[in-house]
Amino acid sequence: MKIVKNLAAILLFMIIQFSVFAQTSLAAETLLKSDFTKESFAKTIDFFDYVRAYAILHGYQPPPSNWHAYVYTVYVNKFGLKMLYTGLCNVSFGDQAFLTIPMQTFVMHYKTENKSRDVLVSSSFLMLLAFNDTEYSLYSDSPDRNDKLWASVSLGFNLQQLFPNTTFPSLCSKTITYPLKSSNGGYTWTWGMKYTNLTALWWRTYISPDNHTYNSRPFALTTYDELTFNYTLTIDPSTHKATLTENYVIGKMRDLWIFSGWFLVPLYSHYNATGCYMYNHKISNETIYQFIERNQIKMSIVEFQNSVLLDHETVCRANGENVTDNEVFISNTTVSTYSDDGERIFDTSFGVKENYKLYNCTADPTESSYKIYEAVTRTVQIGGIAKNEVLNHHKNILRYIPLFVAHMYPKMLERAKESIANVTKSNYIYVISYPNYSGYKIEHDPLYTAYLTTEGASQNQTGRYILIAVVVIIAASAIIVIARKGRKTANMTQSQS
Structure with missing residues (x-):
């Protein structure tokens, strides 16, 4: 019996050695170490x-055996740049309920432009944060700890149990993945993801460093037409430049359910494009867009940025001011990340496109016309957001992202585990807010730039410098968690050719 057990253990080790990914579903593909x-x-x-x-x-502690996360993974390895993208389709933490989380992360490894140092840069969306300025607001038109804040994150809350005779929007989302395609001789790459009929709960939340909690009962439930992520990576050896364009589009809000009376008799008001309803009876002509406008509810995106060098620390500045764990307005400027001895390694530029487009579907149902407004962008204190309990699902996934680095560039693994996906150790967290909102579609595009040494472009280009410009077009993007209830198997993504 002991021999049989030993043989079984050896066989298991050999199988895992051959493949760094063990399949549990026919719909999931096998990721091999050699893929990198x-x-x-x-x-x-x-x-x-x-x-x-x-x-x-x-010899690491593995996650529980009943945790599963289906992730669309894209990898491009060209001219000294290694770019890894992950888009989360759905996830289960062992409770039989799958959550659809439009969670998008990219990690880049390259050597710096001037001193050829190894660097890792990562960026992830944390959440969509609705807010309402109060008389005690610290920063007008930008969410702060004195405002009313609602995190757009669904945590699998069972509304049907409290409202058994009410039909709510489906908490399931169809996920479509756009395949990776190359053109122009391999210098252009495109891919993407699309989520349809997204439904998200809004939770009253707090972002003070000494109060980073959220109310246990949701404030609202809302449905968005879609959330689409399209990416284009273009490399131009003649100019030593590559651009990664992330085009995010979130559709208009279609339904909004406002909850009240939790401690007595749970009540709700349902707003849509035709008016306001309570228990299927129309009570007013006020639409969802009029309700948001009347209550001055604004929208914002929360994102964190991180970068590490193999043998140096980094510092991030805007107009000469350190932005790490600091509240600095950066709407019309650039946040530059430097090594501790002054070499520039990464830029995040908001001044390039400080305006955003708002598509009013009430005035134009085709959403072909838009108005332009000014976005407000600010770095924030890290603790109130990074330690917020409403993001626990996100952090359970992010903390394992550095293990991809083990196959991208093993020498950087330990540095990656220290901070690259740890929100509490962010270089900085920033909030892009959209004061004019009303529940309509938004488009916006700050600019990311990395500086690196290229390799292998051609015989006379090897070792020369290339500028990587990462252009991010944000359309009210967010990490919106959609609960999938009653599902015992994952609803895998569908490829769209």
């Missing part, structure tokens, strides 16, 4: 199986 030596790949994998396989091989 290729020029590119695109696969939908079970991320937690990938993590468990790696943990067994290297």
